[in-house]
Amino acid sequence: MTQATAAGLRLAALAVGALLAAPVLAQGRNDFDPDNTRLGFELRTRWGQVLDGVFRHYEGSVEHLPDGRQQVRLRMYTRDVEIVGHPRYSEWARSEQFFDADRYPVVTFTSRPYDPLLLYDGGKLEGELSIKGISRPRSLEVAPATCPRPAVGCDVVATGAVRRSDYDMDDWMLAVSDRVVFVLRARIRSARTP
Numbered sequence: 001m002t003q004a005t006a007a008g009l010r011l012a013a014l015a016v017g018a019l020l021a022a023p024v025l026a027q028g029r030n031d032f033d034p035d036n037t038r039l040g041f042e043l044r045t046r047w048g049q050v051l052d053g054v055f056r057h058y059e060g061s062v063e064h065l066p067d068g069r070q071q072v073r074l075r076m077y078t079r080d081v082e083i084v085g086h087p088r089y090s091e092w093a094r095s096e097q098f099f100d101a102d103r104y105p106v107v108t109f110t111s112r113p114y115d116p117l118l119l120y121d122g123g124k125l126e127g128e129l130s131i132k133g134i135s136r137p138r139s140l141e142v143a144p145a146t147c148p149r150p151a152v153g154c155d156v157v158a159t160g161a162v163r164r165s166d167y168d169m170d171d172w173m174l175a176v177s178d179r180v181v182f183v184l185r186a187r188i189r190s191a192r193t194p
Contacts, residue, residue: 030188032060036155037186039076043083044177051089051176055107056080062151062188069113072125074184076107097171098164104132109140118142119150125158131167138162140184155185 039058043051055076063071078099083089094101111127118125122144129138140158147154161181164170170178 028064030062030064030151032058032062033187033189038184039074039186040183042181042183044179046175046177051086052084053093054082054084056082060186065113067113068116070116071113072109072111072127074107074109076109077105078107079105092171098169100132107131109138111140119156120145129160129162132169134167136162136166140182151186151188155187158182158184158186 037058037060039055039060041053043053045051055078057077057080059073059075061073063073065071078094078101081090081093081099081101083093092098096103099107108130109127111125114125119142122142125140125142127138127140128135130136138160140160143157143159145154145156150156159181161179163178164180165178
């Protein structure tokens with residue numbers, strides 16, 4: 001099989017996949033499916049221990065734009081954040097030294113508009129992340145799809161690393177690494193129009 005033929009077959013498969021997903025994503029807004037979505041983050045202690053953080057309460061949606069592109073909007077609530085299996089770290093994550101949940105109850109990520117083929121091929125999802133009132137451009141790396149209907153038949157998986165010191169979260173630097181890796185595994189519910 002020539003490279004041109006292989007590329008043509010791949011493009012045809014992507015087009016079929018996009019057509020299959022089109023009725024679900026065709027109009028308005030699709031909310032994240034809370035039964036099949038997990039939004040969290042990972043921290044590492046200086047001793048190599050991985051701390052698994054979870055946003056227990058969030059709002060997420062995919063907006064279908066008139067030009068055919070899409071845009072993700074996430075609101076993750078810090079008052080319910082949990083470091084799984086570690087109550088002391090959970091309290092610290094909600095405290096003023098980390099998310100400061102009393103003053104800044106929401107972490108947000110708003111993507112730039114993107115081509116839906118990103119969900120099939122994978123790649124960078126550019127956007128803006130706001131933590132503790134500090135907004136910075138950030139990107140998430142979207143993994144290539146593992147099924148013909150990403151976000152419907154399988155999770156869309158995206159990860160992105162930030163430095164917590166960039167967001168005035170620099171307490172416990174001797175014990176916990178500056179690097180935070182956000183890990184998003186998302187699916188959507190059926191279509192909803194505005």
